[in-house]
Amino acid sequence: MKVECKISPDYKEPYAVLYINRMTHGIAGIISLLEKEEMDSLTLIGAKEKKAFFLKPEEIVLVRTEGREIVCYDKLKNRYMLDKPLYELENILDIQFVRISKSSIINIHQINHVEAGFNGTMEVVMKNGVTDYISRNFRKVFKERLGLK
Template sequence: MLTMKVRIQTAANQTEVEVVIFAPVDSHEAQSIKTLLEKVPSETKSLTFYQGTTKYYLKPSQILFFETDGRQIHAHTINDVYVTKHRLYELEEQLPNSFIRISKSAIINVDHVLSITRSISNCLVQFQNSHKQVYASRRYYKQLQERLNEMR
């Protein structure tokens, strides 16, 4: 049986919650706790998106993936496509752990992944309840596979 100490320490200058796990080397229990904590939904604020002159406020959980098209970043939901003024690197920093970069030009929400079809040159990612799909590059495939295994 796993015995565990839990301690909360507060600090006046602390601006966000930080969790540190002290564990023996190669502790499977510590890895399980880390995975569970990462799944806890964060109070991520809505992001601003645009369609023409209309401004929309969407939660990140509604987004299937982000991709670049020329100099614009498009956010894809199940039924719509929006434009955002953020760059991919900015989105990577702001988005919850369920998002991962899969190529130089795309970030996906692994919570919405239905399937991955791997070929010699690339990897096709398909999404639940949507006809939309995006390609992952070979360079990011291993990270994508690891993240999907962690999340499932």
């Protein structure tokens, strides 16, 4: 891959353009790293009632797939549609978020409580009342992130 970097005080903020013939996991990772560079000013855009809302990560309680849509819930239980895939959101969101299943990511600072569920799952109830399940495959990582054994 050829890489070109131009440095000038005339540039107000970094801007990258990639010319690719197909998306690969490596390129997706590079894009995620570049986007993380702007983490302090990270704001997601969520759609609700044909309006665009700017959401800061600390306002987000849960992100998950619902059917074919990627949605998030905020502290007031408002539901927004997002335009980024879940794997990309997982890479963008910071350390306060943890993946709990193939289809959900939660803000660990917004957990109200966790209960044992069926088939080795655990139900997590968020402070805003939204519930989801921590699958067996993600339980170990979840417990480690909370400092549990």
